Amino acid sequence: MNNSNLDRVAKTLSEVRNKMPLVHCITNYVTINDCANILLSYGASPAMCEAYDEVFDFVKLSSALYVNLGTLNKEQEEAAILASTSAKIHNIPVVLDPVACAAIPKKVQVINRILQVGKIDVIKGNIGEIKFLAGQSSKVKGVDSLDTGEGALECCIALSRKYNxxxxxxxxxxxxxxxxxxxxxxxxxxxxxxxxGSGCMVGALCGAACGASEDKFTATVSAILSMNIAGEEAFKIATAPGSFRIKLIDCIYELSEQRLKEGAKITWK
Structure with missing residues (x-):
């Protein structure tokens, strides 16, 4: 493993806690509370602001914008597009979670509009969603991916180059x-x-990490690794979903740079 890469990944956790980035979230109603709480435990400051009349001005006060398309209604759609436009104008990083884009065509229309008038710095989705956006066949069931992951990296690379x-x-x-x-x-x-909502929480963490670090690739790796290691730690104590959910947030709060470096299972390509 490349130790310098891993050091930078671990350092992002401290950057988040030192800078306490304000993460502007336009996210789905199923998991909005969990996203807010996990951001607080990570060291960030959440703002669940989605009113159309407020988002343009609020984005410029924020460290990052997180847009989750999970329970998209008309006001959320218009707010997400306007917020991403403001993010482009004010150079605020944008993390997009394209929830259910492989199952609901409307989501793709919204993504295309955001790309047209705003910007996206990170697309974070499950393997089925990413394969679909890359133009490949994918196996999904509603918001969940049933894909085995074969060819996933190639799809990620193609999509990354397509949208920069x-x-x-x-x-x-x-x-x-x-x-x-x-x-x-x-x-x-x-x-x-x-x-x-574990995926939604990961997306929110990506927003926090990108709001605290100039290196968006390392930040995204760090956020996802943090969620996974916190999950491993939580499962040692809580082996049923209800208690696991609570312990997961505790374990995010208890993470350290050392724990990330000791537990990381990362292959660099």
């Missing part, structure tokens, strides 16, 4: 790339799939 952004595909293995350099993370636990 960081792309992360999460699953049994997590694939992150900037189009040139890539990381494959093999940490985590199956219990993360038994908790609603």
């Amino acid at each position: 952004c960081i792309v992360a595909a999460t699953g049994k293995k997590d694939f992150i790339t900037n189009g040139e350099n890539s990381a494959i993370i093999e940490n985590g636990t199956k219990m993360l799939t038994k908790v609603t």
Whole structure:
């Protein structure tokens, strides 16, 4: 493992806690509370601001914008597009979670509009969603990916080069790339799939990390690794979904640079 890369990944955790980035979240109603709480435990400051009349001005006060398309309604759609426009004008990093884009065509229309008038710095989705956006066949069931992950890295690289952004595909293995350099993370636990919104929480953490670090690739790797290692730690104590969900947030709070470096299972490409 490249120790200098891993050192930078671990250092991002301290950068988040030192800078306490304000993460402007336009996210889905199923997991909004969990996203806010995990951001607080990570060391960031969450703001769940989605009113159309407020988002343009609020984005410029923020360290990052996180847009999650999970329960997209008309006001959220218009707010996300306007917020991303403001992010482009004010050079605020944008993390997009394209929830259910492979199942609902409307989501793709919104993504294309954001790319047209705003910007996206990181696309973080499950493997099925990323494969779909890359123009490949994917196996999904609603918001969940049933894909095995074969060819996922190649799809991430193609999508990253197409949109000139960081792309992360999460699953049994997590694939992150900037189009040139890539990381494959093999940490985590199956219990993360038994908790609603674990992917949304990862997206929020990516927003915090990108709001604290100039290196968006390393930041994204760090956020996803943090979630996975916290999941492993939580599962040692809580082996059922309800208690695991609570302990997961505790374990994010208790993370350290040393724990990330000791526990990381990362292959660099």
